[in-house]
Amino acid sequence: MARIAFDLISPEKLLLSVEADMVTVPGTEGYMGVMAGHSPLVSTLRAGMIDVKVGSQDDRYFIRGGFAEISPAKITVLAEEAIPMTELDLAVLDQRIEDAQSDELSADNDLDRLKAAQLVDDLKLVRAAF
């Protein structure tokens, strides 16, 4: 089966660059599995898990928002923050939830409040799955 090139990039560094069988990303309009030959797509991402399948290996990364650029041969994820699941601990996650909650409370317009509330919900989902 053809593989798709996958780059996971956070502002600090190129976190991962592999040939993957399938990559699942948390799109704003729902999780989507991306395989080779996907139609070209640019999507924003919400906070959630990225799932990278290479053969029988299965790696997971936590990301906090960002966007993905998908072409038939390549998917690039630019994440605002990305942490490998193996390095993520609950304290960090709880801290993010707390931050987002205080953002929600201190937001001075509806749009920001909505965004922060969405982030809190997404983060709680990740925490539940942890």
Place this chain on the structure above:
Amino acid sequence: MASVKEMRTRIGSVKSTQKITKALQMVAAAKLRRAQLAAEAAKPYARGMASVIANLSAGVSGPNAPLLLAGTGSDKRHLIIVATSDRGLAGGFNGGIIRAAREKISALLAEGKDVKIITVGRKARDGLRRLYADRFVENYEIGTKAPGFALVKPIATRVLEAYQAGDYDVVTLVHSSFKSVVTQTPRLLQLIPAQVEKSDAPAPFYDYEPDEDVILAALLPQNISVQLLTALLENQAGFFASQMTAMDNATRNAGDMIKALTIQMNRTRQAQITKELIEIISGAAAV
């Protein structure tokens, strides 16, 4: 002529200066490596962002284009962000950036434009204070930690809010671009309206989820932070490279000075001994 004792103290003081410059040089070299890696590592993100924005903006134009991309249609009011380091002892590094900023500002003023300034880094504030203190909007300091999003966020928010409020038409960033360890050149980078690289290759036909406008509206502000961050990281690397070179020169100069002073001291001492000998000999001959 100075006495031998005076010269000895002088040599001692130059020696301790040399020790300091030597230590600074080694610290800068160690930090340079890390800063350089950080600057390199941040590039893929900025590049990816630029390419997506280029693709997106090709399809979005006309009256519906976001303000950050299209601009306000005027170029009367300018905001200049000048980024330097907090510390000095880095040769011409900060001087170059400040000179470039000053040239740009005076050119704009000569055209009758309105100019406001945000400085990032203590040296930018000090360097521009004498001429343009009344134009300062805000002064940020870099601090001791490596530049990260925590540093950039407040600056970007501040700029974006002011722009949205209609305070400025054009926002330009002045920083130093890191070409290599030996060359860093000051660079002017227009942040708003966003500079989009036009590619000749036909843009791939993307679908957008949610739609183009929403993505672009989310990306453009974020792009400001990213560009600021990459600029500051490049600055950081450039600063350490420049400091390393400057301190290396200083160490070498101190070495030359010690050598010259030592020779001079030895000559003086020798002359004194010779003088004393002559006195003794001529004294003995007179008897």
